[in-house]
Amino acid sequence: MIGVAERILEVKDLKTYFPGRDELVKAVDGVSFEVYKGETFGLVGESGCGKSQTCRSILGLLKKPGRVVDGQIILDGQDITHLKEKELRKLRGKKMSVIFQEPMTSLSPVLKIKKQLMEVFDDTPMTRAEKQQRAVELLRMVGIPSPELRMEEYTFQFSGGMRQRAMIAMALGARPKLLIADEPTTALDVTIQDQIMKLINSLKQELDMSIILVTHDLGVIAQMCDRVAVMYSGLIMEMCDVVTLFASPRHPYTYALMSSLPDPANKGARLNAIQGSPPNLAHLPEGCPFWPRCTECADICKRERPEMREIAPGHSVRCHCLDKTAAYRGIIEAPQGKEA
Amino acid sequence: MADIQFDYTSRSKLVEVKDLCKWFPVKRTIADSLLRREVRYVKAVDHVSLDIYQGECLGLVGESGCGKSTLARTIIRLYEPTSGEILLEGTDIAHMSARELRPLRPHMQMIFQDPYSSLNPRMSVRAIISELLLYHHVVPKDQVDQRVEELMGMCGLSADYAGRYPGEFSGGQQQRVGIARALALNPKFIIADEPVSALDVSIQAQIINLLGDLQQKLGLTILFISHDLRVVRHITHRVAVMYLGHVMELGPTETLFDGPCHPYTQVLTKAAPEMNPLKRTREYAIEGETPSPIHMPPGCRFHPRCPYCTDQCKAEMPELRQIAPSRFVACHHPLQKGAGV
Structure with missing residues (x-):
């Protein structure tokens, strides 16, 4: 389409x-x-x-x-x-x-x-x-x-x-x-x-x-x-269709945002808060702007800003650690016949 | 924090609100007084009764x-109620004078929505927190600094920040200062008025976790005000649903969300956008808007928007009545009589 x-x-x-x-x-x-x-x-x-x-x-x-x-x-x-x-x-x-x-x-x-x-x-x-x-x-x-x-x-x-x-x-x-x-x-x-x-x-x-x-x-x-x-911080981190975003997010920030939401099935449990706060846009950290708060952060993230990479048709992600984020599960089940 | 099985039989009531009203008179014009028109009121809180149990998050x-x-602010007597009773551990504080209230103030504290506007920008964090400690003489003077640092630590702020001013903090940190201030006097009862609404999504979870931890650790009783049902469902034991100054439904959080008895509760729970792009069809829609609280509709306040409205609803105002253990609803035709309780 x-x-x-x-x-x-x-x-x-x-x-x-x-x-x-x-x-x-x-x-x-x-x-x-x-x-x-x-x-x-x-x-x-x-x-x-x-x-x-x-x-x-x-x-x-x-x-x-x-x-x-x-x-x-x-x-x-x-x-x-x-x-x-x-x-x-x-x-x-x-x-x-x-x-x-x-x-x-x-x-x-x-x-x-x-x-x-x-x-x-x-x-x-x-x-x-x-x-x-x-x-x-x-x-x-x-x-x-x-x-x-x-x-x-x-x-x-x-x-x-x-x-x-x-x-x-x-x-x-x-x-x-x-x-x-x-x-x-x-x-x-x-x-x-x-x-x-x-x-x-x-x-x-x-x-x-x-x-x-x-x-x-x-x-x-x-x-x-x-x-x-x-x-995040003036950059697009992830771009895809809406079902893919909720079913199989690949950027740690997208994933963290979704997991920090209260889940009715898990009432009262501690929420997976994202640590720290968004960076000052005048003093962005070197490398990926999300690395100080990222759970997947590797050495390269602190040095080099990742480029937007198309990982599937219509799904682009700006992250160095795509191999680690492949295991992410979204908050909805992917519909049949549409695997991301 | 919210252990779902919250046993009310063994808990005592910390706050009892009985038939509380807070009406604000509408400003009169010269024409109104010349024509001797009746004084009109905004009935912000109109005959509300509810109990808050020790250690619960309502x-x-x-x-x-x-x-x-308005209800929350009247309960802790920031407003003078028009009528009704407010019992704090059995003592009626509804009509106490400011002087009589002063020794009770440390027991009731408040966390505000906008952390920045509720902190004095010209006072350092140390000054903001120690001000109340000194005023209410809760700790000896030489221990004030130590107590300030202890409170900051409890709220996840480094003690090194004590000398900083509110403007130097991010929104989430400012809210932590607001919480530290509310806790300074070891209150029995805390009102949190939309404490996370002004914060970003990634910060909201931090503050909710902090409130949950503190409630568990200190055994706080919290009245948690919010329009975000997801957050309320997560953190509270019981929920009261208000509409036009009236409590429409009151019950344990899970059963109330799973099986709302009042049509308005049903509307509220259904209206919140679902986090699922595959579920876009809505089985339920609500027409119209909340009427003005000056020209309240007769009978049930919700009847003009209610899909189940009958003649009885247009004529008679339903009272809040018990339909199951710990489940109350103000409706002539509750949706599921005692279901899901």
Whole structure:
């Protein structure tokens, strides 16, 4: 399936650095991946691993002094790495769009929902009445009851779940080909998270778009994604389809993340915590950034940064100790006929 | 930590909460007072009764705004309750004055969600921990430093860090400082309000292990508040499920998760995303959102979202009643009468 599918986005060796007064923070340090048409691609990792900065680099929304210093971003056949803001604006909304974690901070508190939604169509020849009609349709599409009335309200009159729905309506207004969802459900309660995940999934089908889903929650990844990249310290450590990730992870970090989760079958037992904490991005350890916390660490890990290696079709891992990690068992059983 | 067979008959009750209410008045506008409109309240905690046994870890779960933090803060008297009783080892502390409460404070301590904002950035770790030791005179002055180092060691912090400030620590280490502070006075009762929610996944497990070890070693009684059901299931002996200021269900953790009796508990357990990409179909979905706690629905609070709602539910509020040994539910039509208990 993946071999023939069309690429909507290609990121090649992306490097995004934040120069400080006397240190250089390498937020994204050589990230490559592709997103195919109609798939949901997950970026998972802990805070500070560079998943959000990767997205901001793609969108051209990096905060100063952050800068893409190397690499290429190709969206739908067009190189957008060094586009000017004016040109990027033409792409945002139509080709790519974004929803952020906290809708309250990305919506305007002083404009009515109606006004914010109608802005999406500002550079179309639509009349005011048509724009308004489209705005009502958008709100209905994301499941907001009585949209004609609700669009006259302000964001503070909306609940958290409703705000996120409005945000999604805005992001999808111009039918983008790629939606970047940066922790879209993290600020929401579980029952609302469930609703929003279902909404995003059904809209993806309806609008035939691709999604990059950024999250730290492996549960959300399991429920939403087709393929996943696990990030750590600005690098992709492991990339594969979602079933392989949960059934047979091969990177010690992926494995450690999964084994540190509480397991209902093993209630009360000590959890397999990962020792230590993530490294400072300005002072990365030499070699593999994960070695100080890694259980498989060998001498070579401390000296040389491992390269991304494809160990099976569609499954790449960045690790020196692949022979040791071959014995890893994931948290689900591999399905029949699909051995990794 | 959580030995599943937790024997309640042999344990005494450390905290008894009886019919506790905490209502916050809604701010009135001039128009409201001119028109003599009734004072409205946010009923954050509304007629809650529960017992906390010596040495147990009781989980308190629910969605944001359900009143779980307010309940916890009222129990340790950070808030003045509107009505009801709070018995700490038999003494009613619900309406004690601040002065009367002072000698009891060392027995009840709290661990907060955001470790950074709950530590004074201008105080070193040594100062943060020794402040309470000195205030409550629990150890002689010349032994304070020794006790601080002992506490830090207990929480997995090197004593060399005593001179450092909170800003120099990572989130996980800050939470360890918060825990050391909560333990400083040898409390009988600890409230942990979302202690791992602000931490990264790889750090969460470290802190959960630490809390488990400490509970076992010191025989602590913990009220563990969290919205993460996986964590609650792992660490607690019993769980109370709250919705709009009310306890909907209370029971031993395993039986409650395996066979929820309240429809809301069922919704909560099913809504958490399953860690399995092969299991994506949901047999159960919930519509709607939590109503505002100012305009509470009549009858059962959950009825507008409940799939099993009947006329009785719309009219009559169900009381929390016992349906099996140590199993309580506030529902007219519990899902499995006493099943799985």
